Amino acid sequence: xxxxxxxxVAIVAATLFAAACRQPAAAPFxxxxxxxSSHAGWEREFRRRPTPARIRDVHRFLTSEPHVAGSERDRVxxxxxxxxxxxxxxxxxxxxxxxxxxxRPLETxxxxxxxxxxxxxxxxxxxxxxxxxxxxxxxxxxxxxAYSASGEITAPIVFAGHGDPDxxxxxxxxxIDVRDKVVLVRHSTPYSYRGAKVLTAQRRGxxxxxxxxxxxxxxxxRGRVYxxxxxxxxxxxQRGGIAFDFLVPGDPLTPGWASTxxxxxxxxxxxRTLPTIVSAPLSSADARxxxxxxxxxxxxxxxxxxxxxxxxxxxxxIVLRVRARSDDSIRPVWTVTGMxxxxxxxxxxxxxxxxxxxxTYGGVDPSSGxxxxxxxxxxxxxxxxxxxxxxxxxxxxxxxxxxxxxxxxTEWGEEHERWLRKSAVAYVNVxxxxxxTELDLTAVPALNPLxxxxxxxxxxxxxxxxLAARARDRxxxxxxxxxxxxxxxxxxxxxxxxxxxxxxxxxFDGPYGVYHSIYDTHDWVARIGDPEFRYHGALVELWxxxxxxxxxxxxxxxxxxxYAARVGEFAAEVERSWMVMRGGAPTGLTRDITxxxxxxxxxxxxxxxxxxLALTTGAPADRQRLDxxxxxxxxxxxxxxxxxGRTWFRHTIxxxxxxxxxxxxxxxxxxxxxxxxxRAERQARRLVxxxxxxxxxxxxxxx
Numbered sequence: 001x002x003x004x005x006x007x008x009v010a011i012v013a014a015t016l017f018a019a020a021c022r023q024p025a026a027a028p029f030x031x032x033x034x035x036x037s038s039h040a041g042w043e044r045e046f047r048r049r050p051t052p053a054r055i056r057d058v059h060r061f062l063t064s065e066p067h068v069a070g071s072e073r074d075r076v077x078x079x080x081x082x083x084x085x086x087x088x089x090x091x092x093x094x095x096x097x098x099x100x101x102x103x104r105p106l107e108t109x110x111x112x113x114x115x116x117x118x119x120x121x122x123x124x125x126x127x128x129x130x131x132x133x134x135x136x137x138x139x140x141x142x143x144x145x146a147y148s149a150s151g152e153i154t155a156p157i158v159f160a161g162h163g164d165p166d167x168x169x170x171x172x173x174x175x176i177d178v179r180d181k182v183v184l185v186r187h188s189t190p191y192s193y194r195g196a197k198v199l200t201a202q203r204r205g206x207x208x209x210x211x212x213x214x215x216x217x218x219x220x221x222r223g224r225v226y227x228x229x230x231x232x233x234x235x236x237x238q239r240g241g242i243a244f245d246f247l248v249p250g251d252p253l254t255p256g257w258a259s260t261x262x263x264x265x266x267x268x269x270x271x272r273t274l275p276t277i278v279s280a281p282l283s284s285a286d287a288r289x290x291x292x293x294x295x296x297x298x299x300x301x302x303x304x305x306x307x308x309x310x311x312x313x314x315x316x317x318i319v320l321r322v323r324a325r326s327d328d329s330i331r332p333v334w335t336v337t338g339m340x341x342x343x344x345x346x347x348x349x350x351x352x353x354x355x356x357x358x359x360t361y362g363g364v365d366p367s368s369g370x371x372x373x374x375x376x377x378x379x380x381x382x383x384x385x386x387x388x389x390x391x392x393x394x395x396x397x398x399x400x401x402x403x404x405x406x407x408x409x410t411e412w413g414e415e416h417e418r419w420l421r422k423s424a425v426a427y428v429n430v431x432x433x434x435x436x437t438e439l440d441l442t443a444v445p446a447l448n449p450l451x452x453x454x455x456x457x458x459x460x461x462x463x464x465x466x467l468a469a470r471a472r473d474r475x476x477x478x479x480x481x482x483x484x485x486x487x488x489x490x491x492x493x494x495x496x497x498x499x500x501x502x503x504x505x506x507x508f509d510g511p512y513g514v515y516h517s518i519y520d521t522h523d524w525v526a527r528i529g530d531p532e533f534r535y536h537g538a539l540v541e542l543w544x545x546x547x548x549x550x551x552x553x554x555x556x557x558x559x560x561x562x563y564a565a566r567v568g569e570f571a572a573e574v575e576r577s578w579m580v581m582r583g584g585a586p587t588g589l590t591r592d593i594t595x596x597x598x599x600x601x602x603x604x605x606x607x608x609x610x611x612x613l614a615l616t617t618g619a620p621a622d623r624q625r626l627d628x629x630x631x632x633x634x635x636x637x638x639x640x641x642x643x644x645g646r647t648w649f650r651h652t653i654x655x656x657x658x659x660x661x662x663x664x665x666x667x668x669x670x671x672x673x674x675x676x677x678x679r680a681e682r683q684a685r686r687l688v689x690x691x692x693x694x695x696x697x698x699x700x701x702x703x
Contacts, residue, residue, distance in 0.1 A: 029449050030553030032615045039552060042388050043457075043545060049379040050540040052533035056526065059371040059533070062362070063522040066140050069357035069401035070102045070331040077356055078334035081398045084374050089381030090338030090396060098259045098411040100251035101268070102331040102404060105144035107323060108280050110210060112293065113154065114319040120286040124518045125235045127227050140360055140518060144324065145194070145211075146241040146404050147252070148279045152323040153208040156316040157182040159294060161303035163197035163211070164188075168204050174297055176313055179205035182320045184282075184290060186305060187238060189217040193489065193660040195242040198275050208278040208322040212287035213238050214305030218513035219284060221306030230436075230528050231513035234285040238516045239359040243405040244273040246658045248648045249493055250410030253330075256648055258415035268328065273405070278324045293318050333357075333400035335408040338377065340384055342393040342551065344620070348627065349393045350550045351427045351501075352376065352543065353409065355402035355491055363520040364512060364529060366402070368433040368536060373398060375540045380547070390551035392425060399491050402431075403516075406493050413494035420495075421635060426502045426550055426558075427495040430543060434525070434535045436510010437462060439471045442483040443504035444496070444654070445563040446634065451482050451504060454545045461534035467542065484566050485664060488656025497649045500635035502558060506543055508535045555611050555623045556630045560698055564601035567653060567691065570664040571597060578672045578680070589668070589684055596691035603695035629700050636693035636702065639686050643667055644679065652690040 027036040061080075067073040078095060085093045110120040122142040158178050161167035163185030171178060183206040185197055194211050201209040215221040218232045225231045248255040252273045253265040268274055282290075288307050296315040304311040336356075342348065354369035361367075377396050380388075401407035413420060426447065437460075441451050455468035463470055471481040486496065492503040510529065514520045530536055549557055575590040607629065614622045638650040643666055649655045655666035663669055667683035696702040 028549055028553070029453055030549065030555050030557035032554045035554065042383060043548060045386070046379055046383055046544055046548065047541055049382060050375055050537040052537045055371045055375050055536045055540070056533040058374055059367055059525065060522045062367040062370055066360045067356070067358055067362065069404055069407070070333055074357055074400065075334060078336050078400065081336045081356065081374065085336065085338035085377055085396060088378040089385050090377060091341055093338040096335040096337070096412060097332045098251070098335070098408055099261060099330050099332055100259045100401060100407055100411065101253050101328055102333065102401065103146045103326040103328050105142060106325040106327055108142045108144045109323040110280055110282065110286070111321045112290065112318065113321050115317065118289055120282060122237070122280070124237055124283065125233065127519065143237040143239050143281050145279045145281060147243040147274055148324045148326065149276050150325045151278050152321065153182060153278055154319060154321045155181045155207050156314070157184055157290065157294070157318050157320045158314045159184045159291065159299065159312065161299060162186050162188045162192065163200055165200060167303070168200070170300060171313060174313065176296065180207050182206070182208045182210065182322055184210045184212065184287065186214045187211060187217060191660070193246070194240050195244055196246070196658040198242045198277065198279050199244055199658065202275060202277045206277060210280055210282050210322065212282035213284055214307065215284050216306035218515070219306065222513065223511065226514055226519045226524060230511040232517060232519065235283045236514060236517045236519060237281050237283045239281055240516055241404045242275055242279055244275070245405040246488055246656050246660065247273050247646045249406040250414070251407060252405070256414065259411045260415060278322050280322060280324060333408045335400055335412050336398040338396045340380060340394040343389045343391055345391045345624065345627065346393050347423055348425050349395050349423050350425045350547055351395045351397060352547055353397035353399055353427065353491055354430045355399040355409070357400050357403055359403055359516045360518045361521045363522055363525045364435045365432040365515060365520060368525060369430040370398065372430055372433045372536055372540050372543065376544050379540065379544060390548065392551045394547055394551050402491055406491055409491035410494045413499060417499060420499050420501065424495070424499065424501045425556060425631065426504065427492055428543065428546055429490055429492040429503060429505045430507065430539065431490045431505065432507055433539050434508045434530045435512040436508055436529060437535055438474065438509045439467050439481070440507045440509045441481060441504065442486055444486065444502045444634065445484045445566045446502050446558040446560055447504050448480050448482045448484070448562045449559045450546065450549060450557040452480060454542060454549065455481060457545060458538055458541050461538050467538070485662035486654045487660045487662035489660040497651045497655060500638040500651065502634050504546070506539065508539060554615055555626045558630045559608065560604035560633055560694065561601060561608065564597050564604055567600070568594065568597045574665055574668050574672055581672065581675055589680060592688045593684055593691070596688040599695045600691050603698040607698040625700070629697055632697035632702055633694045636697045637690050639690055643670070652687045
């Protein structure tokens with residue numbers, strides 16, 4: 001089909017003159033008052049450009065075929081993205097190839113072999129809701145877990161609830177042993193990374209793990225199922241990677257360095273992130289057959305789902321055979337980047353990105369975000385052709401193999417580490433852009449004021465309220481609308497946790513029960529998730545204004561006063577946890593942390609006063625120096641020794657737990673959770689040093 005891509009733009013000069021002569025508004029955060037009107041004119045020009053119909057057409061093309069990472073269709077779409085970047089006026093468009101371990105399933109089988117014979121389908125039923133509904137899943141192949149160990153296991157099966165450590169403890173208390181057995185667990189709500197379930201089962205001695213989606217979590221237990229509604233049908237299967245990328249993300253064979261051509265690789269047997277047990281995903285339809293056959297004691301209420309059967313823990317009478325074989329070859333993946341070159345501070349770079357690869361069609365995850373990225377590139381490219389030239393450069397990035405382990409973003413970040421640590425201003429990520437209508441903003445606290453400001457400027461398509469007002473209504477007007485607990489599971493990980501670059505993640509969420517299945521299609525998005533693609537347009541507007549202000553502010557719009565406040569709250573949480581573990585008495589563990597937080601707050605306040613003066617009376621050189629201080633602040637929060645046991649993760653304030661859920665003050669918090677007083681005190685000292693480095697950076701006195 002013919003796609004609607006970036007029409008030629010002619011902006012009449014009178015439009016900009018008129019915009020400049022209007023009543024001046026308050027200066028956006030980081031802008032000199034004298035530039036407010038001219039920048040507002042460019043923002044108005046940008047906001048006229050996001051076109052839902054064009055986004056819809058691009059989205060339909062992106063999702064027309066499955067495009068798993070490293071496949072031929074993935075390569076075709078990489079070329080498509082690069083071509084669109086060029087058509088939209090981006091400069092320096094480059095496709096970077098990394099060579100990574102990228103499994104392909106050769107065989108996956110799950111069978112009951114005693115006391116009766118049965119074989120799981122491992123396939124989803126095709127639907128015929130419309131011409132855009134998914135076709136036969138034979139084109140995709142059986143569902144699998146990427147990086148499962150290869151092997152065949154025949155053993156009794158045990159049901160272990162959600163597969164959390166406490167669930168295994170319950171089984172142990174009932175004298176139910178999972179060692180050398182097949183274990184069946186549910187996916188979790190809220191989301192818990194399937195790789196963490198595999199690691200837990202592996203540590204408990206299981207021989208194999210099966211993971212299924214219960215209708216209580218994302219199927220008919222929640223409401224109407226696709227194609228009538230947003231939730232998953234009974235045959236829906238959640239594919240996914242299971243590498244332990246909470247230890248080291250990226251290519252498992254190049255941990256901590258880029259997987260370029262000829263790069264050194266470790267042996268798979270030496271890769272800490274590769275599971276050693278067999279695992280596979282199941283639909284609730286297949287899992288029901290197994291669960292119905294189980295005997296043994298009834299399980300706790302929290303383990304029970306919506307299937308109309310008793311949920312039991314199992315006994316040795318039901319024997320399964322689980323077989324998985326993979327081709328674990330080294331394969332190419334493709335990162336596509338393009339640039340809008342800045343003006344007087346072109347060496348400073350704002351990065352915006354989204355991943356391209358999908359387990360199947362990728363309607364929401366990730367093609368809603370890819371379509372938005374291409375629209376953003378066209379819209380900002382239009383402005384540059386009309387004369388807009390921001391102070392800083394903007395780099396657009398389309399990542400690959402995110403679904404396997406945050407792969408190409410990690411490899412690219414490791415490859416360009418020196419340049420990024422010197423030049424990167426911020427990374428603004430969009431993964432699954434639109435699955436509904438509820439705004440979801442997550443960022444480091446330094447970006448809170450900017451994101452709040454932009455959300456006040458963009459209207460919610462359905463209500464006409466600003467995005468900020470609607471979000472506050474939903475949250476009861478309590479606190480910031482920006483979440484500051486940052487975990488893992490998307491491409492911002494390398495930028496924050498390894499490189500010390502401020503990050504934000506933007507999306508609209510909603511009921512979404514077809515994640516990683518063949519039902520995540522253009523049809524699902526176009527009929528259910530965002531029927532008129534208006535929220536895609538709002539996402540582009542939000543993303544674009546955030547990018548424009550980061551790129552063109554006279555002093556970077558980062559504020560470390562909210563950062564200090566949040567770290568103080570995190571420290572209080574850690575202290576309370578430590579008090580509970582130590583019997584309720586104050587421990588003094590966070591006394592020095594609290595003092596360092598105050599130093600950071602005072603430094604942030606002094607910096608903000610300097611910024612205010614520089615924006616009204618300062619020279620460009622003064623503003624440049626303030627930018628350099630701000631760029632140093634987030635880097636200062638890194639600890640080059642990394643977290644104990646996972647040294648790739650260097651940030652002292654944020655890290656993912658093994659479930660991808662956020663851990664704050666991770667070095668201290670993990671030591672407290674382990675009851676290790678000596679380690680907690682060591683980690684507290686390292687955190688204090690990082691906070692003081694950040695304060696020194698803001699004061700302009702860092703080494």
